[in-house]
Amino acid sequence: MSKLIPGNHKHLTIEDRRYIEQSLDESKSFREISKYLCKDPSTISDEVFKNRVANTWNKGSFNNPHNFCVHRFRCKKVNACRKLIICDTKCRSCSICNLVCADYEKEQCRRIHKAPYVCNGCNTPRNKCPISTKYDYNAKAAQRQYMQRLSSSREGIALTKKELHSLDSVVRPLIAQGQSPYMIIANHPELGISVNTLYNYINQGVLLTRNIDLKRKVKFKPRKVHSTQIKNREVFIGRTYADFKTSHADELEFVEMDTVKSAQGSSKCILTFYFPDTQLLYAHLLHRCTPGAVKAVFDKLQNALGDAYDFAMVFPIILTDRGVEFGDPDSLETSPEGIVRTGIYYCDPMRSNQKAGIENVxxxxRMILPKKTVFTDLTQWDVRKCYNHINNATRKNLNGSTPYHEAFKMFDEEVLKALQLQYIAPDDVVLSPKLLKH
Structure with missing residues (x-):
């Protein structure tokens, strides 16, 4: 990267490569391309040369589909192969001329061996070009090759065989003595690696020590990796569980929010709300577990309650996990009219105890919808039936009362109607899959 060009010192993106391809088709120079992308011309040159794609054409120019010799126009050789005694055909018109002639010299193209190194922007039609191997620059193919090189460059380990042997000579006897990797790294700082790195080396099999030699590792199952977590970390700024505590939100009324996923075979899920003061459960069926579907439920609840201010009275603060369906807190906190209707806070990773109430309910x-249940045929009517039966089940920590009765004392009748809460006699409460058998 040239210090004279104010570039961003970052790798080329797919948009940059598309611009390079378009500029090459327009016969622009590397210097012109580099000025627009704020890169050094050598960067563009290396990019084109490394990621060009070879296209081999098994035919030459028009009326000369086989001869690629640079001397073919003035060559007068006859019977160069010496297979026929009498042959008055010129060798330049024979299909095996390039294979048997001692003076054969392949024709080269200046565009391929010098800038721009590709056939993009060439005025010669492809069917009239005598060059057998042509090179093109394609943005998608260049991006694919770049990603492959980036991935392969980070594979393996950054140690030589001698360094690996030295490391193994220290680790192997100590592991045989019953010491843990932590003890080895703590007592031998000269190794220059961390405990996690040593575990990775053992797991990859680059050392003679194996996982079976460790005391406890073979007893542990592989840790589950959640691929449905929010990737944009900026949404957590000011919305962490520590912020929830420091803002004295535990002294106010708040609501816990989560989702119940379907088994494989359906994209549906159930969005749940739990009110800790009354232990009330409200749920809504989502046809897709996406931020847009969650926002649609919020807007629907706001319309049912009246306006954003009524929504804020029922849902003043919401505490939830870091699922990807809750990855757009701004749209949840703000109504379509631009009025702030609630506040979203996120629990710490792997800390379900921070919203233990909704986990318990x-x-x-799950008594009604056991795990491995597919939600394909589930409707909002079924979900409403589920949470109404749950809310009318008596609770010991409510002194024999039910969440429905406690909510009836706290909320107005309009709120209960908006949430579609109904009374069910104690003897009619069903908490088993039989509830949804039509």
Whole structure:
């Protein structure tokens, strides 16, 4: 990268490569391309040369589909192969001329061996070009080759065989003595690696020590990796569980929010709300577990309650996990009219105990919808039936009362109607899959 060009010192993106391809088709120079992308011309040159794609054409120019010799126009050789005694055909018109002639010299193209190194922007039609191997620059193919090189460059380990042997000579006897990797790294700082790196080396099999030699590792199952977490970390700024505590939100009324996923075979899920003061459960069926579907439920609840201010009275603060369906907090906190209707806070990763209330009430929901249940045929009517039966089940920590009665004392009748809460007699409460058998 040239210090004279104010570039961003970052790798080329797919948009940059598309611009390079378009500029090459327009016969622009590397210097012109580099000025627009704020890169050094050598960067563009290396990019084109490394990522060009070879296209081999098994035919030459028009009326000369086989001869690629640079001397073919003035060559007068006859019977160069010496297979026929009498042959008055000129060798330049024979299909095996390039294979048997001692003076054969392949024709080269200046565009390929010098800038721009590709056939993009060439005025010669492809069917009239005598060059057998042509090179093109394609943005998608260049991006694919770049990603492959980036991935392969980070594979393996950054140690030589001698360094690996030296490391193994220290680690192997100590592991045989029953020491843990932490003890080895703590007592031998000269190794210059961390405990996690040593575990990775053992797991990859680059050392003679194996996982079976470790005391406890073979007893542990592989840790589950959640691929449905929010990737944009900026949404957590000011919305972490620590912020929830420091803002004295525990002294106010708040609501816990989560989702119950379907088994494989359906994209549906159930969005759940739990009110800790009354232990009330409200749920809504989502046809897709996406931020847009969650926002649609919020807007629907706001319309049912009246306006954003009524929504804020029922849902003042919401505490949830870091699922990808809650990855757009701005749209949830703000109504379509631009009025702030609630506040979203996120629990710490792998800390379901920070919203233990909704996790506990999910066990009652799973009594009706056991795990491995596919939600394909599930409707909002079924979901409403589930949470109404759960809310009318008596609770010991409510002194024999039900969440429905406690909510009836706290909320107005309009709120209960908006949430579609109904009374069910105690003897009619069903908390088993039989509830949804039509």
């Amino acid at each position: 999910h066990t009652m929901l």
